Amino acid sequence: MSNYKPEEIEPKWQKFWEENKTFQVEADESKPKYYVLDMFPYPSGSGLHVGHVEGYTATDIVARYKRARGFNVLHPMGWDAFGLPAEQYAIKTGTHPAVKTAENVATFKRQLKALGFSYDWDREINTTDPGYYKWTQWIFLQLYHQGLAYVAEVPVNWCPALGTVLANEEVIDGKSERGGHPVIRKPMRQWMLAITEYADRLLEDLDDIDWPEHLKDMQRNWIGKSKGAEVDFAVDPESADGLEANIRVFTTRPDTLFGATYMVLSPEHPLVDELTDEEHKLEVEAYKKEAAMKSELQRTELQKEKSGVFTGAYAINPVNDEKIPIWVADYVLMSYGTGAIMAVPAHDERDWEFAKKYDIEIREVVSGGDVQEEAYTGDGELVNSGLIDGLSVPDAKKKITAWLEDEGKGKGTINYKLRDWLFSRQRYWGEPFPIIHRDDGETVPLPEEQLPLELPEVEKYEPSGTGESPLATIDEWVETVDPESGMTARRETNTMPQWAGSCWYYLRYLDPHNDEEPWAEKKEKYWMPVDLYVGGAEHAVLHLLYARFWHKVLYDVGVVSTKEPFQRVVNQGMILGRTYRYAVDENGEPFSMVGYDGEVEAQRERVIAPTDVRWDNDTPMHPEHDIELDVLTEKMSKSRGNVINPDDVIKDYGADSLRLYEMFMGPLEQTKPWDPRGVNGVHRFLSRIWRLTVGEDGELSDNVLDYEPSGDEQRELHKTIKKVTEDTGNLDFNTAIAAMMEFVNFLYKQDDVSKQTLEALTVMVAPYAPHTAEELWEKLGNEPSVANAAWPEYEEELTKEDTVEVAVQVMGKVRGVIEVPVDADEETAVAAARAEDNVERHLEGKTIRKVIWVPGRILNFVAN
Numbered sequence: 001m002s003n004y005k006p007e008e009i010e011p012k013w014q015k016f017w018e019e020n021k022t023f024q025v026e027a028d029e030s031k032p033k034y035y036v037l038d039m040f041p042y043p044s045g046s047g048l049h050v051g052h053v054e055g056y057t058a059t060d061i062v063a064r065y066k067r068a069r070g071f072n073v074l075h076p077m078g079w080d081a082f083g084l085p086a087e088q089y090a091i092k093t094g095t096h097p098a099v100k101t102a103e104n105v106a107t108f109k110r111q112l113k114a115l116g117f118s119y120d121w122d123r124e125i126n127t128t129d130p131g132y133y134k135w136t137q138w139i140f141l142q143l144y145h146q147g148l149a150y151v152a153e154v155p156v157n158w159c160p161a162l163g164t165v166l167a168n169e170e171v172i173d174g175k176s177e178r179g180g181h182p183v184i185r186k187p188m189r190q191w192m193l194a195i196t197e198y199a200d201r202l203l204e205d206l207d208d209i210d211w212p213e214h215l216k217d218m219q220r221n222w223i224g225k226s227k228g229a230e231v232d233f234a235v236d237p238e239s240a241d242g243l244e245a246n247i248r249v250f251t252t253r254p255d256t257l258f259g260a261t262y263m264v265l266s267p268e269h270p271l272v273d274e275l276t277d278e279e280h281k282l283e284v285e286a287y288k289k290e291a292a293m294k295s296e297l298q299r300t301e302l303q304k305e306k307s308g309v310f311t312g313a314y315a316i317n318p319v320n321d322e323k324i325p326i327w328v329a330d331y332v333l334m335s336y337g338t339g340a341i342m343a344v345p346a347h348d349e350r351d352w353e354f355a356k357k358y359d360i361e362i363r364e365v366v367s368g369g370d371v372q373e374e375a376y377t378g379d380g381e382l383v384n385s386g387l388i389d390g391l392s393v394p395d396a397k398k399k400i401t402a403w404l405e406d407e408g409k410g411k412g413t414i415n416y417k418l419r420d421w422l423f424s425r426q427r428y429w430g431e432p433f434p435i436i437h438r439d440d441g442e443t444v445p446l447p448e449e450q451l452p453l454e455l456p457e458v459e460k461y462e463p464s465g466t467g468e469s470p471l472a473t474i475d476e477w478v479e480t481v482d483p484e485s486g487m488t489a490r491r492e493t494n495t496m497p498q499w500a501g502s503c504w505y506y507l508r509y510l511d512p513h514n515d516e517e518p519w520a521e522k523k524e525k526y527w528m529p530v531d532l533y534v535g536g537a538e539h540a541v542l543h544l545l546y547a548r549f550w551h552k553v554l555y556d557v558g559v560v561s562t563k564e565p566f567q568r569v570v571n572q573g574m575i576l577g578r579t580y581r582y583a584v585d586e587n588g589e590p591f592s593m594v595g596y597d598g599e600v601e602a603q604r605e606r607v608i609a610p611t612d613v614r615w616d617n618d619t620p621m622h623p624e625h626d627i628e629l630d631v632l633t634e635k636m637s638k639s640r641g642n643v644i645n646p647d648d649v650i651k652d653y654g655a656d657s658l659r660l661y662e663m664f665m666g667p668l669e670q671t672k673p674w675d676p677r678g679v680n681g682v683h684r685f686l687s688r689i690w691r692l693t694v695g696e697d698g699e700l701s702d703n704v705l706d707y708e709p710s711g712d713e714q715r716e717l718h719k720t721i722k723k724v725t726e727d728t729g730n731l732d733f734n735t736a737i738a739a740m741m742e743f744v745n746f747l748y749k750q751d752d753v754s755k756q757t758l759e760a761l762t763v764m765v766a767p768y769a770p771h772t773a774e775e776l777w778e779k780l781g782n783e784p785s786v787a788n789a790a791w792p793e794y795e796e797e798l799t800k801e802d803t804v805e806v807a808v809q810v811m812g813k814v815r816g817v818i819e820v821p822v823d824a825d826e827e828t829a830v831a832a833a834r835a836e837d838n839v840e841r842h843l844e845g846k847t848i849r850k851v852i853w854v855p856g857r858i859l860n861f862v863a864n
């Protein structure tokens with residue numbers, strides 16, 4: 001029986017760490033620093049989930065490991081607490097969002113503490129504290145003064161149900177990401193941040209940071225830099241009621257100009273109405289209406305069937321003066337390039353599909369494919385193309401662009417997919433803008449001394465139906481006076497989006513209590529950049545791009561010293577749930593879905609909570625009926641009953657087992673399913689370490705003796721230290737744990753164990769299972785805390801085996817295996833081999849002609 005009692009030792013050590021401020025840290029020039037950061041949570045009402053625990057355990061292991069290796073480690077935690085859910089809760093219940101937020105924060109904090117994470121809690125921050133958002137507002141002013149924050153009338157994603165505009169990233173398939181409400185496009189006055197001015201730097205500097213390649217690619221695609229040309233097509237006045245106008249297109253393939261057989265305007269293009277003749281007016285109007293209902297994503301999906309309408313007008317191709325029809329189609333977006341394209345069906349897939357559908361000419365201008373069968377997008381030789389005939393695609397691009405420039409009909413240009421960042425929300429629960437609108441029409445920033453501009457109390461949290469924020473209804477707050485001019489003014493009533501606070505929180509951790517400045521220069525110089533940042537891949541393009549942008553602006557302002565905030569980023573893999581299901585027939589009788597190949601309607605499906613599954617060896621069974629359950633691996637969700645609550649696991653097994661299990665499940669970056677029985681295995685491992693060290697009486701075990709390890713014990717120890725050191729450093733936590741498990745198995749087979757061996761093992765276990773390690777460390781007679789103990793060293797020499805197993809062959813056939821010292825010579829090996837009965841039998845009556853000895857590998861007798 002083990003007396004390993006996590007429920008006793010875990011609270012004991014959590015209290016110890018808290019009282020002794022074990023993990024408090026200050027900048028210290030005499031030590032190398034290591035800054036390891038978690039993506040701080042949004043404190044939702046449902047508490048911590050196992051996905052949080054995965055990333056947070058990984059960084060905690062690194063933090064503890066680096067401390068043991070002599071680094072001064074910064075490992076902070078805080079709350080990303082502005083945002084929609086608390087506000088929607090407030091709308092429903094009338095509770096101030098701050099109240100609900102504080103409640104949720106308390107839950108999260110209790111849960112994080114129960115997991116034993118080594119945060120410096122004195123650095124805790126909350127983005128909704130005025131003392132924090134004072135500096136968010138301050139940074140906004142820096143952006144404003146740099147000319148990077150501006151107001152514009154822009155078509156926004158307007159969500160009538162939420163009563164707010166949403167960022168593109170918050171709209172999925174034409175619906176709001178939160179709630180799934182329909183979203184339409186509507187022009188409104190908005191604050192914008194000019195992230196596009198940083199597009200090139202955001203792209204180039206990706207080369208200097210250690211991020212997963214797939215993540216960098218997502219940012220590259222998001223920024224979407226395209227080199228090409230803008231070309232002017234004149235409208236044929238005869239076809240358009242005498243209209244004199246130019247249509248400018250953006251193309252990445254100016255080499256295909258001779259293959260343009262029609263043009264397309266986006267339905268929102270300003271020329272559409274002027275161009276369209278009487279005959280096509282009704283049709284075009286209807287088409288425009290329809291397009292306005294679709295999201296950009298829906299419109300540009302490659303698979304979607306192309307549609308469009310003819311305007312009745314023609315344009316003149318500047319390279320050959322040919323007249324080509326002008327169409328309106330929704331696969332061309334107003335927000336990209338110029339909102340108009342020249343269409344080259346032979347060499348563009350979308351145009352090809354469109355041309356096939358509407359029976360428009362497909363003219364080959366690059367050889368290499370059969371363009372009547374499908375669009376050819378590859379390289380090749382230019383044909384049917386006048387002055388660029390015979391050239392390669394790149395040469396043709398260069399020559400035709402130069403020609404366009406000479407003729408004044410176009411120019412080389414670069415386009416980005418990245419748009420300026422829509423930075424305002426019509427909401428209550430966000431940072432107020434430090435901006436006032438004076439009665440003379442001027443918009444002016446508040447002086448820095450007036451920060452923070454605090455959120456006022458409000459009675460109703462709903463946005464006003466006009467789309468204005470609830471702040472607009474509080475006259476006492478809105479009506480103000482410009483401190484500079486004395487003129488009356490109105491405050492900006494929009495608030496900042498949730499991304500604002502998370503754009504710079506890693507900087508506030510450096511100096512969280514500073515009232516004078518956002519952070520002290522010296523501290524920033526010491527701690528930055530973040531050495532390791534772990535979080536979910538869902539933040540690849542939003543948070544991680546926005547934060548990089550702000551950081552670069554702060555770099556230009558001169559208040560940070562590094563170009564990039566996060567030197568290394570690692571995405572933890574998603575933890576999937578296991579759903580255990582069976583079905584019921586029309587009479588409500590349960591039956592097994594295993595091996596059942598009929599259809600089961602969704603309403604006949606039933607699920608069993610993972611904790612209620614009855615295990616018949618390895619077969620999951622219904623708790624009452626004799627029915628085998630079908631197992632599905634899928635995303636955890638409440639409706640599937642497969643959510644694992646960290647609190648429950650801690651209650652049953654302890655936090656150390658939960659931590660260890662999540663790290664043992666598989667490689668950190670991989671997606672992996674939660675096996676409800678897996679925690680048992682690691683819990684057993686911890687009990688085994690415990691029993692190695694602690695006797696039945698709770699004191700140090702009698703088998704633990706004070707001697708220098710030698711022989712096998714020494715070698716296994718050094719091998720284990722080597723493996724655990726390397727694997728922990730490489731974030732290969734699962735294999736490091738496996739190595740410790742093997743070592744514990746080895747130690748179980750020994751009569752005695754050296755105290756030194758157990759001490760080294762305990763220090764290695766500490767990052768993974770810190771509470772257990774603290775207790776063992778104390779039992780071994782050491783002063784707490786094990787967090788202050790140095791990481792064990794290994795000697796390469798001592799990790800080597802002193803003997804090896806070598807196969808012995810007689811005439812090429814294996815006849816036995818011998819164990820010899822690693823550096824054994826031929827004579828020793830032959831002697832050992834001939835002592836083997838089976839080898840000797842096969843040599844009997846033969847003459848040995850030759851011995852082949854590859855030291856440490858092969859011994860072969862050539863005999864006849």
Ligand code: ANZ
Nearest residue numbers: 226250251252253256331332333336337339344347348
């Ligand atoms: C003619 C052409 C011929 C094109 C060809 C492609 C291939 P990326 O690489 O994404 O920048 N385009 C330009 N503006 C557009 C808009 N507002 N909405 C939809 N499509 C637009 O793509 C640039 C290409 O996408 C441009 O080059 C244009 O089609 C189209 F063989 O021009 B191309």
